Amino acid sequence: MTQERRLYLRGGIPLEGDVQVHGGKNTALPILAAALLCDEPVRIENLPDISDVRLMLSLMEGLGAGIERESASVVVVDPTSLTSITPDPALCQRMRASYYLLGALLGKAGEGVIARPGGCAIGVRPIDQHIKGFRALGAQVKEQCGLLEARAAQLHGAEIFMDCVTVGGTINVMLAACRAEGNTMIYNAAKEPHIVDTANFLNAMGARIRGAGTDVIRVRGVSRLHGCSYAVIPDQIETGTLMIAAAATHGDVTLHGCIPTHMESLTAKLLELGARVDDYDDTIRVFAPGAHRAVSFKTQAYPGFPTDLQQPMSALLTTARGTSTIIETIYDARFHHLNEMQRMGAQVRIEGRTAVINGVIKLHGAPVAASDLRAGAALIIAGLMADGQTEIRNVHFIERGYENIDLHLRSLGADIHKA
Ligand code: EPZ
Numbered sequence: 001m002t003q004e005r006r007l008y009l010r011g012g013i014p015l016e017g018d019v020q021v022h023g024g025k026n027t028a029l030p031i032l033a034a035a036l037l038c039d040e041p042v043r044i045e046n047l048p049d050i051s052d053v054r055l056m057l058s059l060m061e062g063l064g065a066g067i068e069r070e071s072a073s074v075v076v077v078d079p080t081s082l083t084s085i086t087p088d089p090a091l092c093q094r095m096r097a098s099y100y101l102l103g104a105l106l107g108k109a110g111e112g113v114i115a116r117p118g119g120c121a122i123g124v125r126p127i128d129q130h131i132k133g134f135r136a137l138g139a140q141v142k143e144q145c146g147l148l149e150a151r152a153a154q155l156h157g158a159e160i161f162m163d164c165v166t167v168g169g170t171i172n173v174m175l176a177a178c179r180a181e182g183n184t185m186i187y188n189a190a191k192e193p194h195i196v197d198t199a200n201f202l203n204a205m206g207a208r209i210r211g212a213g214t215d216v217i218r219v220r221g222v223s224r225l226h227g228c229s230y231a232v233i234p235d236q237i238e239t240g241t242l243m244i245a246a247a248a249t250h251g252d253v254t255l256h257g258c259i260p261t262h263m264e265s266l267t268a269k270l271l272e273l274g275a276r277v278d279d280y281d282d283t284i285r286v287f288a289p290g291a292h293r294a295v296s297f298k299t300q301a302y303p304g305f306p307t308d309l310q311q312p313m314s315a316l317l318t319t320a321r322g323t324s325t326i327i328e329t330i331y332d333a334r335f336h337h338l339n340e341m342q343r344m345g346a347q348v349r350i351e352g353r354t355a356v357i358n359g360v361i362k363l364h365g366a367p368v369a370a371s372d373l374r375a376g377a378a379l380i381i382a383g384l385m386a387d388g389q390t391e392i393r394n395v396h397f398i399e400r401g402y403e404n405i406d407l408h409l410r411s412l413g414a415d416i417h418k419a
Helices: 027-036 051-062 096-109 126-134 167-177 193-204 234-249 261-273 307-317 336-344 373-385 395-399 404-411
Strands: 007-010 018-019 040-046 065-073 074-078 109-117 140-144 148-153 159-161 184-188 208-210 218-219 230-231 254-256 276-279 284-287 323-327 347-351 354-358 367-369 389-393 415-418
Touching: 007 373, 027 051, 027 074, 027 096, 027 167, 027 193, 027 218, 027 234, 051 065, 051 096, 096 109, 096 126, 096 148, 096 167, 109 415, 126 148, 126 159, 126 167, 159 323, 167 184, 167 193, 193 208, 193 230, 208 307, 234 254, 234 261, 234 284, 234 307, 234 373, 261 276, 261 284, 261 307, 284 415, 307 323, 307 336, 307 354, 307 373, 336 347, 336 373, 367 373, 373 389, 373 395, 373 404, 373 415, 404 415
Parallel strands: 018 254, 040 230, 159 184, 367 389
Antiparallel strands: 007 389, 007 415, 040 074, 065 074, 109 148, 140 148, 184 218, 208 218, 254 284, 276 284, 323 354, 347 354
């Protein structure tokens, strides 16, 4: 039996130096699925080398797509040879973003069958809005024996009002609609950078999507999509995690190849707690020599404070002076990391979707386990701040979304290794 890898950290070292941000996970996954819609091969660059991307590529290969890896970050997808409309159910259950294959298959082949997608355990995660969108476009959608089937002789444009702001729902409807007959309007659309990047990629293949990044998106259906070469935007959440790590360790880190405007809600909070943040074109410097003040925030859809950074940020706040209150509005179970950090001396009270953190002077290292991807990132931040050794189990969660985070942090001076 192979032993699960663990991360070992010794904290208390200020992170210092320069680091390059990788391509975005939550952009790469829909863009890969979107490549299936094309009628010619497509080249995608700046993919992060993470397990979720590898899983998406396996799912696509299983459908008959040609996948040629030019390097760890560049892939050519040939979607002209699809032989199946059913991505491997066991693999779908391992990753929520597998749902993008349903929108793409529906748009390309008029039918798709997926197992209900899995993903990180952070609360209830329905996909009713995706289904509502597909139905509005004229698809028959039914679920039996855990499989979701969507079929349409011809998709046609429709007016769709999303009942909640959903990243996945907005993108999935865009995927299905871009080859539908006529115009589709998506109201109450999500505005995350991933939406804009996926729309830009679809447009680079000849789709006609306007309004991505606002809450009304218009898709004019086209009959054909052509090949292109496209680079995925930098990872907003990796950028934020590294910014928080720099501040948490009272370090001085310059991040390169990132998009400062995507980070404004986090930057505002880091300034409020006493760190300094300097933005340049595609570079952000975070330095934080002094003590941190407690700050409070609520997670929100973009441009609000992202739920995916709530966990790393709340880890930092466990040692800020005073009491921080965090309200998690997106998911109902995204505080497991704070429970785990109580083993490291964090003082936290959790009531439903609210966490109240009383800052302590220091955390101490302890054996802890990641319960999901960003919980793992939060435990890394905690370990970087703590006295003594922290051992993090369930590293596979972290590997879903952070490329070589141990090497990244080590290049900034952290005492961290995987074994
Ligand atoms: C995406 O998930 C991200 N995943 C998540 O990142 C991220 O937390 C989330 O967006 C919010 O920013 C990917 O991009 C692969 P949603 P998604 O649909 O699209 C409710 C990470 O750590 N909802 O925007 O699945 C839902 O329950 C991951 O990288 C419905 O009610 O999230 C949630 O409360 C975790 N019905 C809220 O909307 C639906 O049909 C937002 O979910 C869809 C969603």
